Structure formats: structure tokens, C-alpha cells
Amino acid sequence: MSKTHEILILGGHFAGLGMAHYLLRHTIPVLEKASPSSKYHVTIVAPHSEFFFDIAAPRFLVGKDLIPADKIFIPISQGLREYGADRYSLVQGKAVSMSAEKKVVTVGLQGGVSQELSYDTLIIATGTTSNSALWQMNDKEDLTKSLYASVQASLAKAKRVLIGGGGAVGVETAGEIGNSYPAINLTILSGADRLLPRLSTGNSKKAEGKLAKMGVSVVHKLRVTSSKEEANGTTTVVLSDGSTREVDLYIDATGGKPNSSFLPAAWLNEKGYVVVSDEKTLRTSTPGVYAIGDVASYSSGSFMDVNFSVPPLGTSISIDLAEKIGKKDLFTQKLFKPLKDSQFVPIGPKGGVAQVMGWSLPSFFVWLIKARTFFIEKAEPTVKGADYVKP
Numbered sequence: 001m002s003k004t005h006e007i008l009i010l011g012g013h014f015a016g017l018g019m020a021h022y023l024l025r026h027t028i029p030v031l032e033k034a035s036p037s038s039k040y041h042v043t044i045v046a047p048h049s050e051f052f053f054d055i056a057a058p059r060f061l062v063g064k065d066l067i068p069a070d071k072i073f074i075p076i077s078q079g080l081r082e083y084g085a086d087r088y089s090l091v092q093g094k095a096v097s098m099s100a101e102k103k104v105v106t107v108g109l110q111g112g113v114s115q116e117l118s119y120d121t122l123i124i125a126t127g128t129t130s131n132s133a134l135w136q137m138n139d140k141e142d143l144t145k146s147l148y149a150s151v152q153a154s155l156a157k158a159k160r161v162l163i164g165g166g167g168a169v170g171v172e173t174a175g176e177i178g179n180s181y182p183a184i185n186l187t188i189l190s191g192a193d194r195l196l197p198r199l200s201t202g203n204s205k206k207a208e209g210k211l212a213k214m215g216v217s218v219v220h221k222l223r224v225t226s227s228k229e230e231a232n233g234t235t236t237v238v239l240s241d242g243s244t245r246e247v248d249l250y251i252d253a254t255g256g257k258p259n260s261s262f263l264p265a266a267w268l269n270e271k272g273y274v275v276v277s278d279e280k281t282l283r284t285s286t287p288g289v290y291a292i293g294d295v296a297s298y299s300s301g302s303f304m305d306v307n308f309s310v311p312p313l314g315t316s317i318s319i320d321l322a323e324k325i326g327k328k329d330l331f332t333q334k335l336f337k338p339l340k341d342s343q344f345v346p347i348g349p350k351g352g353v354a355q356v357m358g359w360s361l362p363s364f365f366v367w368l369i370k371a372r373t374f375f376i377e378k379a380e381p382t383v384k385g386a387d388y389v390k391p
Contacts, residue, residue, distance in 0.1 A: 002037045002038060002039060003039075004039040004040065004041050005038065005039065005040045005041070005120045005121065005321070005324075006041055006043065006117075006118060006119050006120050006121070007023060007040060007041065007042045007043070007119070007120070007121045007123065007317075008043050008045070008105060008117055008118075008119035008121070008122050008123065009042060009043065009044045009045065009123045009125060010045050010095050010105065010122070010123065010124050010125060010126050011044075011045070011046060011123075011124070011125030011126045011127055011259075011293070011295075012044050012045070012046025012048070012051065012076050012090075013046070013051065013052070013125070013127055013137070013293070014293065014303060014306045014307075014382070015125035015127065015292045015293030015294070015306045015309070015310070016044060016046065016123070016125035016126075016292075016293070017044070017051065017076065017079065017382075017383065017385070018292075018306065018307075018310040018385065018387070018388060019123050019125060019292060019310060019313065019314065020042055020044050020080070020088065020385075021079075021384075021385025021388050022310050022311065022314035022385070022388045022391070023040075023042060023314060023317065023318075024042055024080075024083045024087055024088060025083075025385065025388065025389075025391075026314065026318070026388070026391040027040075027314060027317065027318040027321065027331075028040045028042075028087070030318070030330055030331070031318075031321055031322060031325065031327075031330070034322070034325065034327050034330055035325040035327065038325050040321075041086075041087065041088065041089070042087065042088040042089075043088065043089045043090075043091060043117060043119075044076070044088065044089070044090050044091070045091045045093055045094070045095060045105075045107055045117070046076065046090070046091075046092065046093075047092065047093060047094040047137070047138075047139045048076075048092070048137045048138070048139070048144075049075060049076060049077070049090075049092055050073045050074060050075055050076065050137065051073070051074045051075070051076050051079070051137075051379075051382075051383045052072065052073055052136070052137035052144060053071075053072045053073075053074070053375075053376065053378075053379035053382065054072075054135060054136065054137075055303060055374060055375050056072055056373075056374035056375060056376045056379070057072075057134070057135060057169075058169065058172040058173040058175075058176045058346075058374070059176050059349075059374045059376075060072050060148060061134070061148060061151055061152070061155075061173060061176065061177075061251075062152070062155060062176045062177055062179075062180045062181070063152055063155075063180060064148075064149075064152060066180075067374070067376055069145060069148075071376055071379060071380075072376065072379060073144075073145065074379060074380055074383045075383075076090060076383065077090060078383060078384075079383035079384045079385065082384075091107060091109075091115065091117065092109065092110065093107040093108055093109040093110070093114075093115065094107065094108050094139065095107055095108075095126065095262045096108040096114065096262055097262050098262055098263065098264075100264050100267075100286075100289075102118075103118055103119050103120070103122070103288075104116050104117065104118050104119075105117050105119065105122070105262075106262075110139075120288065121288050121289075121290070121317065121320075121321070122288060122289045122290070123290045123291075123292065123313075123317075124260075124263070124274050124289070124290065124291040124292070124295055124296070125291070125292050125293050125295065126258075126259035126260065126295045127258075127259055127293055127294045127295055128255075128256040128257060128258050128259060128294045128295065128301070129256050129257055129258075129259055130255070130256035131252050131254045131255060131256050132251070132252035132253065132254075133147055134147055134148070134151070134251070134252075135169060135253070135256075136256075151249065151251070154248065154249045155177065155180075155181055155184070155249065157248075158181070158184055158248035158249045159183075159184060159185060159248055160184070160185045160246075160247040160248050160249075161177060161184050161185070161186045161187070161247060161248060161249045161250075161251065162186075162187050162188075162189070162224075162237060162245060162247045162249070162250050162251070163177075163186070163187070163188040163189070163250075163251045163253055164188075164189050164191070164223060164224040164237075164250070164251070164252050164253060164254050165188075165189070165190075165191060165252065165253035165254040165255065166188060166189070166190025166191060166192060166194070166195040166196065166197075166218075166220075167196065167197070167198075167253065167254075167255065168196065168198075168343060168345050169253040170188055170190075170195075170251075170253035170254075171188070171195055171196060171207055171211070171345055171347060172345060172346055172347070172352075173251060173253055174186060174188045174211055174214075174216050174347075175210070175211065175214065175216075175346060175347035175348040175352065176348065178211065178214030178215060178216045178348065179214060179348035179349060179350075182214065182215060185217075186214075186215070186216045186217065187216070187217040187218075187219060188211070188216060188217070188218050188219070189219050189220075189222050189223055189224065189239075190218060190219070190220045190221075190222075191220075191221075191222070191223035191254065192220065192221065193220050193221055194208075194220060195207050195208055195211075195218065196343070196345060196353070198300070198341070198343050199341075199343055199345075199353065199355050200341075200355060200358070200360065202360065203353045203354075203355055203360055206353045207345065207347060207352070207353045210347045210348075210351075210352070210353070210363075211347060214347075214348065222239055222240055222241060223239065223240045223254070224237045224238070224239060224240075224250070224252070224254075225238050225239065225240055226238045227250050227252075230246075233248070234246050234247065234248055235247055235248070235249065235250045237250050257272060258271070258272045258273050258274075258294065258295045259295055260272050260273065260274060260295055267284065267286065267289070269297050273295060273296060273297040273299075274291035274295055274296050274297060275297050276291055276296050276297050276298045279298045279336065280312070280335040280336055281312060281313075281315075281316045281333060281335065281336070282296070282298065282309060282312050282313040282316055282336055283316050283320075287320075288320070290313055290316070290317060292306070292309050292310070292313050293305070293306045293309070294306075298336070298338075300338065300340075302342075302343070304338075304339050304342065305338055305339075307387055308336060308337065308338060308339070309336055310387075310388055311334045311388070311391065312333075312334045312335055312336040313336075314334075314388075314391070315331050315332065315333050315334045315391070316333065318330070318331040319331045319333060339356065339357060340357060340358070341355060341357055341358040342355055342356045342357055342358075343355055344366055344369060344370045345366070346366055346367075346370050346371035346374065347366075347371075348371070349367075349371055349372060350363075350367055350371060351363030351364065351366050351367045351371055352366035352367070352370070352371050353366065354366045354369075
């Protein structure tokens with residue numbers, strides 16, 4: 001009996017779950033049909049059992065009545081029901097170390113125990129850890145949900161709110177709070193010389209103008225260096241100019257760091273991202289090891305990058321696996337083509353600013369495409385791999 005080829009996917013968010021769907025749906029059936037003696041199995045490792053549709057997080061943050069929790073937190077297992085139970089496994093845990101020589105990843109499970117998982121093909125889709133626990137699914141779903149419930153309750157009575165970070169998450173959050181709670185004294189610190197540094201200066205100015213009309217103050221070249229929750233429920237923040245502010249709520253939207261500390265240093269660049277040596281096929285320089293999404297060096301950190309990455313990487317893995325059984329021509333290589341200088345940023349439910357390949361789009365298109373619903377209607381289809389029905 002031939003050995004089953006184990007495909008280990010680290011991460012169960014957009015990138016990891018997308019790759020699981022692609023391989024289970026388009027790669028493994030073709031390989032096993034072409035070589036009936038070849039068998040494949042997929043194991044997905046994620047620290048949580050639910051998929052968190054965090055694209056819609058800024059709107060969910062201001063009120064559960066706008067987006068019900070069950071629309072934004074969806075069981076991962078629900079999205080994999082179409083595949084046989086013998087085709088895949090879900091392991092709830094987090095990669096903590098590995099041996100590249102032995103092809104073994106040690107996974108920390110809940111309760112302090114660990115499990116060693118062997119692999120033949122490794123897909124690293126571990127993403128990033130945000131500076132704030134708000135913008136990610138944490139080790140326990142209940143922690144994430146309780147954080148949102150706490151902020152929702154705080155906003156209902158807050159008078160002074162400070163947002164750190166002038167990227168898309170910070171601007172979108174400011175727009176949602178400004179729209180739902182116009183009486184709040186709301187300030188956003190960009191930390192740079194303008195908002196939305198991925199967009200043109202013209203769009204940055206438009207975003208700042210839209211926030212100003214909502215009564216949101218924008219301060220540039222100033223950032224939070226530390227924060228402390230006080231006994232009376234307020235938060236004291238220390239700013240980069242040495243001054244302090246006392247606010248009712250501080251929301252950190254300043255980004256994060258790649259989840260790569262368990263990986264060999266030789267696989268990483270100086271910032272800790274997994275080096276992708278071919279940015280068209282998305283292969284690394286290590287045979288059998290692949291990286292996708294926010295943890296990979298090619299990525300801009302956008303959902304669009306993940307969406308456009310899955311088919312190219314899926315075909316790369318398919319071709320590499322097919323070559324092992326002498327049938328490389330079973331698959332045709334797709335190439336990754338990023339949407340550079342592109343971003344849709346709602347500022348409240350009526351519009352926002354957007355740019356595609358450097359070209360600015362009217363606010364109406366932001367409303368039409370994203371601002372109305374924050375794509376919440378795509379949450380369940382995303383968990384089910386609807387974007388990868390075709391190879």
C-alpha cells in the first residue's frame with residue numbers, strides 16, 4: 001500500500017481555508033484519478049474553530065444590531081462538509097516549533113499539551129498578529145466575541161474616543177463610529193504625514209475631508225507609545241511627543257507582525273515574512289514548502305491579494321505534486337497578478353474613497369461595492385470556498 005501524501009496547512013483564515021478548498025476540490029481528485037495508487041490528505045491547523053470575517057469588523061464593532069454575530073463568526077467545519085471526512089482533518093491549535101529536517105511541526109493545543117504533525121507538503125498561511133486583539137480571531141473564540149461586546153458597550157456611553165493608526169482599518173473604524181455616534185469626541189492619529197499611505201495623496205485628502213464632515217479630528221505625525229486602563233474605566237495614553245491623554249476608549253488599529261517565529265530563520269526576510277522567491281508562481285526556494293497571504297513576503301496584506309493568490313499557488317502545488325507521479329502536464333500554471341495601488345475604504349455606510357491600479361473611483365462605487373454591507377453577504381460563501389469553484 002502506498003503512503004498517503006500529507007498536506008499540512010497552517011492557518012484557517014482566508015488564505016489557509018482558501019487553499020484547502022482549492023486542493024480538495026481541484027487538485028487531489030485529479031491526482032488520484034490519474035494515479036489511483038496515490039493518496040492525499042489535508043490537515044488544517046488553526047487556533048480557533050470558527051472563521052472570523054474580519055473584513056466587516058469595523059461595522060460590527062459599533063453595534064451587534066448592524067451585523068449579527070452569527071453572520072461574522074462561522075464554524076470552519078461548516079465550510080468543509082462537501083468533502084469526505086477521510087479527506088481532511090481539523091486540528092485546533094497553533095504551530096509553536098518545527099523541524100524542517102524531519103518535516104514535523106509541533107502544535108500547541110488547548111490545555112497545555114502539544115501534538116507533532118508530519119508533512120510532505122507544507123503551506124504556511126499563519127497571517128499576522130495584530131497589535132490589538134480586536135482585529136483577529138484569538139486563541140479562543142469567546143475572547144474575541146467578549147472584546148467586541150465590551151467595545152460595543154463602551155461606545156454607547158463614551159464621550160472621548162481615540163483611534164491609533166491611519167490605515168484602512170483605522171479610517172474605516174473612525175467612519176463607522178463617526179456615523180453611529182456623532183456626539184463622541186473622536187480623534188484618529190495617523191502616525192504618519194497622511195491617512196491611507198497606500199493610496200494617492202489626493203485620496204488621502206478626500207478621506208480626511210470626509211472624516212472632518214463627520215466631526216472626526218485627524219492628527220498626523222503623532223502616535224501612541226503606551227496605554228493603560230485606569231480603575232475608573234478610562235484609558236490613559238502616552239503619545240510620541242511626550243504628552244498624555246485620558247479617553248473613555250482607545251482603539252489600536254496600527255497593524256501587526258507576521259506569525260512566523262516558529263519557522264527556520266533561513267526561510268524569513270529581515271522583517272519576519274516568509275520569502276517567496278517567485279512572485280508569479282508563489283513558490284519558495286524550499287521544495288514542498290509554500291507560503292500565502294499576510295505572512296508571505298509578496299503580499300500587501302489585502303484580502304484581494306489572498307483571493308488572487310489561491311489559484312496561482314494552487315496550480316504550483318498541483319504541478320509539483322503531479323511531477324512526483326510523472327504526470328506534470330495534468331495542470332496548467334496560473335500566475336499571480338496583484339492589483340497594485342488598489343484599495344476600497346468605506347467611511348461610513350454612504351461611501352468612501354477607492355483606488356484601482358492607481359485610478360481613483362467615485363464615492364458612489366465604494367458605497368455600491370463595500371460600504372453598504374462590508375461584504376457580509378460573502379462571509380458564508382467565503383467559508384465554503386465559493387471563490388474557487390473553478391480551478
